[in-house]
Amino acid sequence: MINTGSGHFFEDFRLGQTIRHATPRTITAGDVALYTGLFGARFAVQSSSAFAKAIGYPDMPVDDWLVFHIVFGKTVPDISLNAVANLGYAGGQFLAPVYAGDTLTATSEIIGLKENSSRKTGVAYVRTHGCKQDGTAVLEYVRWVMVNKRDPAAPAQGDHVPRLPDAVEPRLLGAACPPINLKAYDFILSGSPDRYGDYAVGQKIDHVAGITVEEAEHQIATRLYQNTARIHFDQFNAAQGRFGRRLIYGGHAISLARALSFNGLANAFHVAAINGGRHVAPLFAGCTVFAWSEVLAKAELPGRDDVGALRLHTVATKDQICASFPLKAGDGDDPAVILDLDYWALLPR
Amino acid sequence: MINTGSGHFFEDFRLGQTIRHATPRTITAGDVALYTGLFGARFAVQSSSAFAKAIGYPDMPVDDWLVFHIVFGKTVPDISLNAVANLGYAGGQFLAPVYAGDTLTATSEIIGLKENSSRKTGVAYVRTHGCKQDGTAVLEYVRWVMVNKRDPAAPAQGDHVPRLPDAVEPRLLGAACPPINLKAYDFILSGSPDRYGDYAVGQKIDHVAGITVEEAEHQIATRLYQNTARIHFDQFNAAQGRFGRRLIYGGHAISLARALSFNGLANAFHVAAINGGRHVAPLFAGCTVFAWSEVLAKAELPGRDDVGALRLHTVATKDQICASFPLKAGDGDDPAVILDLDYWALLPR
């Protein structure tokens, strides 16, 4: 029987299981350009090798979320091809910068399993590691995902919900950021004078602009990551499904929000850690995405006086501007909110 | 009179004529990335320089069909700008691997001409050669195409139908595949344990997933190849035509089918030869493409024990899943079938 990639079902996973994922992927200048064309981020460090070199990188690093999406994409055929929903993220850390020419691979460990009472689905907790060709770890994160069972009667191979951190501790931040030469950091070229010290906890920032998503765009992006989740690509089957249409990869909203966040966070040049995240509502082509952020906390990094970290809560909406910082409505989520993301970003001090 | 690229008509071709085509094209990492974004293929050899180098390539090779499309694209302004239909392919061989940085040029020879009885059109048989900057042949293939005449009264410049092989002989396969170090071929990273010996003649494989095509996608792809066939790009004129809309380049369906075929043929890492192919029905934006394959034959390669060849019949459909392997309906083609392709692919032994 030839393997045609039907993916795992909930009862196939066992606690402690390690899965090496397929398709190592060399990131190139081509991926970087296409990512720019799809999202339009303007952070100077990722846009200019001259800028990056001046401040201390050996070359311009690949956008952190592009690294994330490629690592995430590798896990899909093994972890979430039969998923109902991607429920959350925790403990994400960027561990080394990635440059054009690096080859990424991914490995996942099943760290928790909890069958749902219906016995039709269960939640798998998965810690994924992304590595370079030389074994250097570049990213790790935990996600939990609700996965269908093939057979409701089949026993789950474990029953454990792992403890996950609310947030990555500041002492763990910065591994992917070389020492930054602040004297060479040009705040005109970077697009804003605002640095670490200019932000205050509790401050809210409307990122102002909006981006309408087209089917071709999210499909190209998601294929670029070799993410094979069928709901993003197959209108023929989606037409029969719950939404009647293709669902956009949740990471697309993250990248859009990150690009939009340049308006107000132009010097937040590096996403150092992902504390948590939730895809609050589905996003479809034709919708326009807006975003706003709140500074949840600030942290100095032990032993470093070049950069500081902002803990940011970035919220993305569809078809609603963010001047009034939409989040909740009554007891629930504002229906316009699609993404609720909590992460640490580094800025020059 | 300035040349504005009106193309040749059937009576302009003469038997034995050789045409050097315009626009040499350097393939770069950018082309490779965009091709990945458009089709999402996951074959490890073309995705990872680390994987490719480990098994014996000097670098990751460019996807075989991307090479084909670029060579084919060069021929369009001279051969098929005034074509009615691309009728078939035969005798296609990939002769050397192509790497980012290589520049491709194409030359064609008119090897057959057969005017149709209406005298309004004729069939031209064309053997095309693709070469690198140093003269290395990378690809050759024959296609035949029905071309309009400018003037029905004009005499055809030849009357000859060439004999074409039903299939490329196994002894001719493998020129574009260096010796493969099987010890270094990682069957986890490649996505499947299935190798040459695991396939049986007659075996049918449903590639399961489907991909919906958007206008922007096929236009970007086809322009990437510098293919100038107007029916793919010009809705204003297409609106008045036979279909009322833009027709997708037939090669787009080939690349989609190839990408889909990873589900079941993950280790068929190299397309070595094209035995034949037919664009059975037109494909339009909005349709979802599915595919299935049958193993027509197996062949060892003389003097090589690293790889073996599967002769594959890959069928693509629109808006119909392939679980039941659709092909014929009564005496004709199943109306869902758009592509019927016969080729040799190499797998590790």
Next chain:
Amino acid sequence: MINTGSGHFFEDFRLGQTIRHATPRTITAGDVALYTGLFGARFAVQSSSAFAKAIGYPDMPVDDWLVFHIVFGKTVPDISLNAVANLGYAGGQFLAPVYAGDTLTATSEIIGLKENSSRKTGVAYVRTHGCKQDGTAVLEYVRWVMVNKRDPAAPAQGDHVPRLPDAVEPRLLGAACPPINLKAYDFILSGSPDRYGDYAVGQKIDHVAGITVEEAEHQIATRLYQNTARIHFDQFNAAQGRFGRRLIYGGHAISLARALSFNGLANAFHVAAINGGRHVAPLFAGCTVFAWSEVLAKAELPGRDDVGALRLHTVATKDQICASFPLKAGDGDDPAVILDLDYWALLPR
């Protein structure tokens, strides 16, 4: 107060002001490939490093208009985020070739300011310089743009309309074109035998083919240039606006017209200067763009016998073929005309 990039209003500009623009941008092979995919130009010099090297370039140069769009894009957040309309261009000169790997930055000078009688808007005249990482000037041009005032009562910071040249003088052309080795210029590979001497002043050329524009395409292109003008990306707000839909970046029509102009101008391999340009009417997704050109003048370049310059008037239309060279209708513009561009292009002699 955090800077969220709200841009300048007319009264913020002052005569003589110099603005260094944000986000230095390294152009890579990825940008070049994506640009090819979006427009499909076939000029041999920009398509093939082998061809470019043979005739005297150290490598294939980046398409002139891609350089222009990236430099232009940098100016948008500072100059035209609050613009009503981009009124015109003058005095554009390409000053050095750009290669993959070069990093571009842009600086603008306010050379004229003229408030409109309504006091709600004014026209700013801006000279922009694009430079490489080593300070080499690659492009300069003037544009004038109607910009909103924040406060109609605020005084304008100057009242001066600069004198601008009708056309760039031939003695200023060619700085970005190295000496061309005509013996190595292959007129088969370049796609046409027509060289400088084959064109006559007054000659009109229909570029024949048409290209339909999709929303995803112009959004990807405009983001690739990091151009942040919101009207190109935000359907949610555009729906409430004057057109009810996203407006395509004017430069998109320029690149389409340039790509189409290969049919008839295949050897006009380098745009040396921009004499003037006007976006006559808005372009929307779904429209098909056609183009034609007239040779306005011919010029030899002082001290050079390798290349000559054609002064070209290229007109682009939407949803109208150009066989009859549409331009005027009665006293005004033909309603199909979207672009009226006057530039110098170099051809082999």
